[in-house]
Amino acid sequence: MTTMPRLPLTLATMALALPGCGGPKTLALPTDPVEQAATCGVVAAAEARVGQPPAEIAKPLPLPAQGHILHYALLAGTAAEPFSRDRVAAVVARMPQIGDQVTKGKWQTLVPACAAAYPQAVQTAPVTLPANxxxxxxxxxxxxxxxxxxxxxxxxxxxxxxxxxxxxxxxxxxxxxxxxxxxxxxxxxxxxxxxxxxxxxxxxxxxxxxxxxxxxxxxx
Structure with missing residues (x-):
């Protein structure tokens, strides 16, 4: 059985990367399930950091924001039956690997694409637990x-x-x-x-x- 992954501290405290020469690049949401979910997790982390003062960026995000990032990994695990813990672990591991690559680009343009790909992640309706x-x-x-x-x-x-x-x-x-x-x-x-x-x-x-x-x- 796959051990549930830990969210790396580097992602949890990730600052927004500065774009290279020529300005930020246009990004497209990957189609690979692991890459797609990892990209949306990084976008969620970047979005949560917008407007934070420098002193706050070194600190972990609030729990709801951390849960939002991890939600993409969980949803990737549900992409096919049965639920895949391996896929969840792969997404969590991949997020810090692509963090700079995503945040140096026009990551803001991926916010609506991630919302469309993972509607449960941006659900605003009250949560109803199973009746059973x-x-x-x-x-x-x-x-x-x-x-x-x-x-x-x-x-x-x-x-x-x-x-x-x-x-x-x-x-x-x-x-x-x-x-x-x-x-x-x-x-x-x-x-x-x-x-x-x-x-x-x-x-x-x-x-x-x-x-x-x-x-x-x-x-x-």
């Missing part, structure tokens, strides 16, 4: 675990938020385990498959920070 209790609980649990792991390189930047996420996960542990066992999914492998599937489903519910707000309202 196990589906809802697993969606919340797996998304919280993913964010915790992915942002662990950011040190203590999100202590308050993750304290609430961890408390929610502890509260759900036994309930989820009992429900999975009742479905005949008592082996580690079968439970891992179920959790992976629900992480992909959670990505489609809307922006991660909004999904987690709905989760905390229901189970926090």
């Amino acid at each position: 209790p196990l589906d809802a609980q697993l969606s919340c649990y797996t998304l919280a675990a993913f964010l915790d792991k992915a942002l662990s390189a950011q040190g203590n930047s999100y202590v308050a938020e993750f304290a609430r996420y961890d408390a929610m996960r502890r509260n759900l542990d036994q309930r989820i385990g009992a429900k999975l066992a009742a479905k005949g999914k008592s082996s580690a492998e079968s439970q891992a498959d179920e959790r992976s599937e629900r992480l992909g489903a959670a990505a489609k519910l809307g922006p991660p920070a909004k999904v987690m707000d709905a989760c905390l309202a229901q189970y926090g």
Whole structure:
């Protein structure tokens, strides 16, 4: 099973790169699923930094902005069935590799293209959790675990938020385990498959920070 990736600190604190001679180049959104999602993640990071004073650029972005960046990786994982953790990891790894290349170009022109390619990432409607209790609980649990792991390189930047996420996960542990066992999914492998599937489903519910707000309202 692929280990969930960490968002590199270099991307989380990325400043906008200065264009080279001749001005910024026109960019096109790649068609390759990994390249496309990674590009949109970098665009999201750049957009979140616009207007920030120099002292703030060295600091990690707020959690909703970090979740927005990571959302593109999660959505790439849902591009084909079954949900692919390998693809998620590939996108997260690729983002810092293309950061300068994208931000030295006319990245602003890619904002609408990314919104069209990934409508869930810019969803403004309220998040509705699945009606099935196990589906809802697993969606919340797996998304919280993913964010915790992915942002662990950011040190203590999100202590308050993750304290609430961890408390929610502890509260759900036994309930989820009992429900999975009742479905005949008592082996580690079968439970891992179920959790992976629900992480992909959670990505489609809307922006991660909004999904987690709905989760905390229901189970926090």
